[in-house]
Amino acid sequence: MMKAIRLTAAGAPLEEQNIPVPAIGPGDILVRVKAAGICHSDAHYRAGTSPVAFVPITLGHEIAGTVEQVGEGVDSPQLGDRVCLHYLVSCGACPACAAGAEQFCQQGRMLGKHRDGGFAEFIAVPARNAVPLPAEIPFDQGAILMCSSATSFHALRKARLSAGETVAIFGAGGLGMSAVQLARAAGALDVYAVDINPAKLRIAESYGAIAINAAEHDPVPAIRSATSGRGVDVALELIGLPQTMAQAVQSLAVFGRAVLVGISDKPFEVASYTDLIGREAEVIGCSDHLLQELPILLQFVRRRRLDLSQVITQRVPLEAAAINAALDGLSRYGSEVRTVVVP
Numbered sequence: 001m002m003k004a005i006r007l008t009a010a011g012a013p014l015e016e017q018n019i020p021v022p023a024i025g026p027g028d029i030l031v032r033v034k035a036a037g038i039c040h041s042d043a044h045y046r047a048g049t050s051p052v053a054f055v056p057i058t059l060g061h062e063i064a065g066t067v068e069q070v071g072e073g074v075d076s077p078q079l080g081d082r083v084c085l086h087y088l089v090s091c092g093a094c095p096a097c098a099a100g101a102e103q104f105c106q107q108g109r110m111l112g113k114h115r116d117g118g119f120a121e122f123i124a125v126p127a128r129n130a131v132p133l134p135a136e137i138p139f140d141q142g143a144i145l146m147c148s149s150a151t152s153f154h155a156l157r158k159a160r161l162s163a164g165e166t167v168a169i170f171g172a173g174g175l176g177m178s179a180v181q182l183a184r185a186a187g188a189l190d191v192y193a194v195d196i197n198p199a200k201l202r203i204a205e206s207y208g209a210i211a212i213n214a215a216e217h218d219p220v221p222a223i224r225s226a227t228s229g230r231g232v233d234v235a236l237e238l239i240g241l242p243q244t245m246a247q248a249v250q251s252l253a254v255f256g257r258a259v260l261v262g263i264s265d266k267p268f269e270v271a272s273y274t275d276l277i278g279r280e281a282e283v284i285g286c287s288d289h290l291l292q293e294l295p296i297l298l299q300f301v302r303r304r305r306l307d308l309s310q311v312i313t314q315r316v317p318l319e320a321a322a323i324n325a326a327l328d329g330l331s332r333y334g335s336e337v338r339t340v341v342v343p
Contacts, residue, residue, distance in 0.1 A: 010048030036118035037062030060118035163187025171238035
């Protein structure tokens, strides 16, 4: 048996349960969880804003650990290897997977949403979901790379960011801190970080961002003023609020691209001519990320182009009360950037 922190009903606090250690089949591995990040999506799952597939279910999709068992036919990874886990289990054979768009696999199942996740002592996944974690990258950083960094990287790729362009990032949380650094690594001329939390903005500034405190200034005229009225080429919305989605679109320059990442169950308004047609601007949806992007991210960390040392602002044990408290903070858009569960 093993300890797991599980969602038993939408809108209810997570509960600790003792459940069997998951069995593995051919092609699978069993991973001893060393770190599991707590994502804003987990708060949405707990609230029921984004429904899970079934209850009870173990949440947690940012996972790193060591290989405890390997199934028949698995040559790599091997016992004891350090790994981080791609959170989408896909079939690998359907048209979407063949096209390199496995996030749209009709049989795709996300860890911590459609199958048990990482707020537990062990997790079973297909071996192909394991990405080697270099020894110099700590487990907690390897875990948050699997969602917050990977999703930001995918969003910037969707935005078609080119060197010399300007970027506004709405939300200086876990995704935002990676987005600031990755945008700069891609050659962004200026990167604006928009948030209402001064502590988060100070961290973003340390990564090279120009801070805009939305609690003190309307970010749209602030961005336009800072760009001589032009606006930004790329805006990433990482919060999931109708207000900030609209602001991301309104901050765009001619030919600008707004990429929406944050999850919301509410619509937002767009002035079709002023915001889009008159600028030939674009609004782009961004869903998840790709397995093929993860090794690139690990190289960014190894080459010190992506620094996650300040992003993890809290570590908590594998206990229901501690994880629920962290989720409460995310629901309030609190001051913690990224919290990691360390079993």
